[in-house]
Amino acid sequence: xxxxxxxxxxxxxxQEAKRLAxxxxxxxxxxxxxxxEEELPSATLPVDSRQGESVAPIDEDLAAGEIRLLVPRRDExxxxxxxxxxxxxxxAVCVPFSPLGEPATPDxxxxxxxxxxxxxxxxxxxxxxxxxxxxxxxxxxxxSTAELERLVQALKGCQRDGxxxxxxxxxxxxxxxxxxxxxxx
Amino acid sequence: xxxxxxDWKEWKRHCARALCSEDAQRRLAAFAHSRFRVQLRRxxxxxxxxxxxxxRQQPTAEDAWHLFESYAALTTTRQGxxxxxxxxxxxxxxxxxxxxxxxxGASLIMRSVVRAHLRTEYAHRRSVSFDQPVGDGSLTxxxxxxxxxxxxxxxxxxHDSMAKTHAARLFSELSHRERVGLLAKCMGISLANASVLxxxxxxxxVLSQTVRDLFTRIKESLLREFQEDxxxxxxxxxxxxxxxxxxxxxSWKSSEKNLPQCFHSxxxxxx
Numbered sequence: 001x002x003x004x005x006x007x008x009x010x011x012x013x014x015q016e017a018k019r020l021a022x023x024x025x026x027x028x029x030x031x032x033x034x035x036x037e038e039e040l041p042s043a044t045l046p047v048d049s050r051q052g053e054s055v056a057p058i059d060e061d062l063a064a065g066e067i068r069l070l071v072p073r074r075d076e077x078x079x080x081x082x083x084x085x086x087x088x089x090x091x092a093v094c095v096p097f098s099p100l101g102e103p104a105t106p107d108x109x110x111x112x113x114x115x116x117x118x119x120x121x122x123x124x125x126x127x128x129x130x131x132x133x134x135x136x137x138x139x140x141x142x143x144s145t146a147e148l149e150r151l152v153q154a155l156k157g158c159q160r161d162g163x164x165x166x167x168x169x170x171x172x173x174x175x176x177x178x179x180x181x182x183x184x185x
Numbered sequence: 186x187x188x189x190x191x192d193w194k195e196w197k198r199h200c201a202r203a204l205c206s207e208d209a210q211r212r213l214a215a216f217a218h219s220r221f222r223v224q225l226r227r228x229x230x231x232x233x234x235x236x237x238x239x240x241r242q243q244p245t246a247e248d249a250w251h252l253f254e255s256y257a258a259l260t261t262t263r264q265g266x267x268x269x270x271x272x273x274x275x276x277x278x279x280x281x282x283x284x285x286x287x288x289x290g291a292s293l294i295m296r297s298v299v300r301a302h303l304r305t306e307y308a309h310r311r312s313v314s315f316d317q318p319v320g321d322g323s324l325t326x327x328x329x330x331x332x333x334x335x336x337x338x339x340x341x342x343x344h345d346s347m348a349k350t351h352a353a354r355l356f357s358e359l360s361h362r363e364r365v366g367l368l369a370k371c372m373g374i375s376l377a378n379a380s381v382l383x384x385x386x387x388x389x390x391v392l393s394q395t396v397r398d399l400f401t402r403i404k405e406s407l408l409r410e411f412q413e414d415x416x417x418x419x420x421x422x423x424x425x426x427x428x429x430x431x432x433x434x435x436s437w438k439s440s441e442k443n444l445p446q447c448f449h450s451x452x453x454x455x456x
Contacts, residue, residue: 004411004418007344011417012330017315022308025234029300032231056270069267072275077293078257078268101304116301117257138267141259174330177424179431180400181329182320184373
């Protein structure tokens with residue numbers, strides 16, 4: 001006898017399966033390819049050189065919609081962020097881009113850009129920080145008005161519901177339902 | 186043929202390698218080619234998830250350099266190529282030479298370049314099946330993409346309370362080791378973590394097997410019990426049971442006094 005007859009379920013889609021499979025592949029590559037210290041002399045934080053003629057000065061003035069590249073930290077990969085909002089109390093809301101090319105979870109979103117370094121917004125990792133902390137970076141590009149509006153909508157949805165609004169769902173990662181899902185790592 | 190510091194500086198001064206001297210162009214492309222091949226070999230060895238063709242067609246030196254230059258270039262302007270400043274800003278006047286630091290920065294970027302290349306060129310060549318194993322093979326893609334239900338549906342509410350009862354019964358039958366393994370999984374803590382292993386009282390291989398067996402047991406028992414129902418409904422119900430089990434495990438964590446610090450210092454995915 002059927003016991004779950006009334007349960008109306010929506011199965012995972014082909015697109016979600018493809019996206020998750022690709023993310024899992026890239027995650028494997030990301031995790032296991034990072035041990036080449038012998039080829040990577042440890043770098044130190046730039047101090048004087050940042051002021052030197054060969055490096056552009058940082059862009060201190062901050063505005064919503066900017067895509068910024070943070071100045072390098074010790075042995076870290078380049079980190080791009082988008083400035084989503086500037087608050088009145090001298091703080092700014094910024095959203096980092098994922099190092100991976102597919103959105104992992106419902107709170108990661110494809111940006112619509114093809115450049116690999118800025119393909120995915122990590123909305124779950126959005127931070128409100130003092131402007132001074134974020135402005136230690138270079139402006140690399142700007143979001144269009146439509147892109148910024150979309151980012152703000154997505155961010156609000158994630159803060160409210162834990163996922164992007166339904167009209168953006170097709171560009172976000174699949175739901176996280178299983179306790180042993182590797183995306184929790 | 187390796188680049189010289191002057192080659193990198195020339196590249197930095199100009200907007201593209203094509204504007205550098207021919208010698209510098211050749212040396213920079215040779216650098217990109219060599220780092221690309223090293224990373225390609227490493228990354229292909231790191232996973233079993235790539236299509237078997239991966240790496241058979243290797244890019245030329247020119248292609249490797251092109252991939253490197255386009256990975257983080259947001260526009261074609263100098264501003265859009267701030268990654269060049271990022272590479273040079275890593276240089277300091279301390280012990281590491283500017284030349285080594287510049288090349289190490291470029292190598293760091295090359296890791297991501299190769300990863301993006303493998304994703305775009307090879308990930309989609311493989312057909313995706315919901316039965317495809319994930320991680321250690323105890324789960325499939327289908328398990329992670331289990332059917333979802335509409336919380337606003339009245340029937341969902343009824344089944345949710347049935348799932349909670351199921352989860353509570355399952356939880357009461359779990360051994361201490363199973364609880365520790367499940368909690369670690371829910372919190373995204375590695376089963377190789379020494380404190381987790383100490384709390385579980387076993388080696389990593391045993392704990393991994395315990396967790397694998399637990400999920401298999403849950404899945405099989407639900408499939409048996411609801412064999413008359415459609416697979417989507419059973420998968421959706423199984424998601425609800427697992428969610429209930431997760432709530433039970435977090436509740437147990439709050440009441441359990443002897444759990445190691447790692448379970449309290451990580452925020453995890455508590456609901």
